Amino acid sequence: MGAAFxxxxxxxxxxxxxxxxxxxxxxEPTFDPCLGFENGRKERVMVATEEQMxxxxxxxxxxxxxxxxxxxxxxxxxxxxxxxxNCEHEKHVYATCKYDDYVIRMKEYERERxxxxxxxxxxxxxxx
Amino acid sequence: MSFxxxxxxxxxxxxxxxxxAPKRTHWNKDYKPGPYPYSLEEKRLAxxxxxxxxxxxxxxxxxxxxxxxxxxxxxLGYESRDHHYPWDNxxxxxxxGEPLHAEFGLVRQDRLNVGVKMRYPLWLQVLQFFGAMxxxxxxxxxxxxxxxxxxxxPTQCPEEGVTHYTFEPEEEGKPGKSK
Numbered sequence: 001m002g003a004a005f006x007x008x009x010x011x012x013x014x015x016x017x018x019x020x021x022x023x024x025x026x027x028e029p030t031f032d033p034c035l036g037f038e039n040g041r042k043e044r045v046m047v048a049t050e051e052q053m054x055x056x057x058x059x060x061x062x063x064x065x066x067x068x069x070x071x072x073x074x075x076x077x078x079x080x081x082x083x084x085x086n087c088e089h090e091k092h093v094y095a096t097c098k099y100d101d102y103v104i105r106m107k108e109y110e111r112e113r114x115x116x117x118x119x120x121x122x123x124x125x126x127x128x
Numbered sequence: 129m130s131f132x133x134x135x136x137x138x139x140x141x142x143x144x145x146x147x148x149a150p151k152r153t154h155w156n157k158d159y160k161p162g163p164y165p166y167s168l169e170e171k172r173l174a175x176x177x178x179x180x181x182x183x184x185x186x187x188x189x190x191x192x193x194x195x196x197x198x199x200x201x202x203x204l205g206y207e208s209r210d211h212h213y214p215w216d217n218x219x220x221x222x223x224x225g226e227p228l229h230a231e232f233g234l235v236r237q238d239r240l241n242v243g244v245k246m247r248y249p250l251w252l253q254v255l256q257f258f259g260a261m262x263x264x265x266x267x268x269x270x271x272x273x274x275x276x277x278x279x280x281x282p283t284q285c286p287e288e289g290v291t292h293y294t295f296e297p298e299e300e301g302k303p304g305k306s307k
Contacts, residue, residue, distance in 0.1 A: 011277050012275050023281070027281070028281060033293050034293075039299055041295065041296070101284070102280065104284070104295065105282075
């Protein structure tokens with residue numbers, strides 16, 4: 001829990017006392033995504049189609065880059081219900097994908113924060 | 129009854145005698161106390177009227193806020209009376225003919241127990257109340273000011289014209305290092 005909640009109180013203080021340097025909880029990244037990556041970055045690929053997601057009635061909040069795993073998991077549950085304990089593998093695959101997605105979001109946030117710190121340092125150097 | 133009718137004059141609070149009457153339904157002209165007793169004779173008569181011994185009868189001071197000759201009984205709530213004594217009216221802890229306290233509505237059994245020595249003084253109770261309220265308000269203010277959040281960007285959903293990236297390099301070569 002410390003890994004996820006370790007920054008929890010600090011985030012509020014940082015947002016209040018150092019707003020230029022701290023991205024808020026609803027802010028999208030502002031810098032160029034490929035800045036600093038010499039060998040470029042892989043793009044995220046959407047596997048499930050709009051048609052599939054709509055027919056499975058997935059809520060819009062879950063129509064992200066892990067939706068194809070969710071579709072498999074839901075199909076497995078539908079086949080095996082009420083013995084859905086047999087779907088542990090599909091559930092684990094979906095959970096891993098969601099975890100990786102969360103890690104990407106964390107990294108993006110930290111990248112945004114560090115770029116802001118760098119930008120502010122550059123400004124201070126220029127001003128001086 | 130009139131306020132049940134949806135007609136224009138009675139849509140608001142019904143100013144009808146039948147509805148305003150409840151406060152005046154249990155009054156009797158004999159309930160009104162007599163004038164303030166100034167002489168000893170008047171005092172004696174007043175004590176007799178209220179079933180009190182003349183030594184223990186005293187009236188409220190006549191300063192414009194008094195109650196005529198109604199006795200000023202000790203300010204004790206009815207709850208502090210003996211619950212095991214065989215009262216004539218045990219449900220009220222009162223004997224027949226005993227004068228009611230002038231502020232009966234305040235000191236009756238199910239309301240304030242005035243004059244009793246409390247385990248914790250009143251000022252401490254007030255302090256505890258406002259202390260708890262201030263503490264809650266302080267907590268509220270604090271956490272409204274410093275809102276904590278998880279350090280993640282919003283969910284990345286696939287959209288038209290927007291590309292999202294992972295942190296892996298494009299080619300299967302060495303990972304990119306920022307300068």
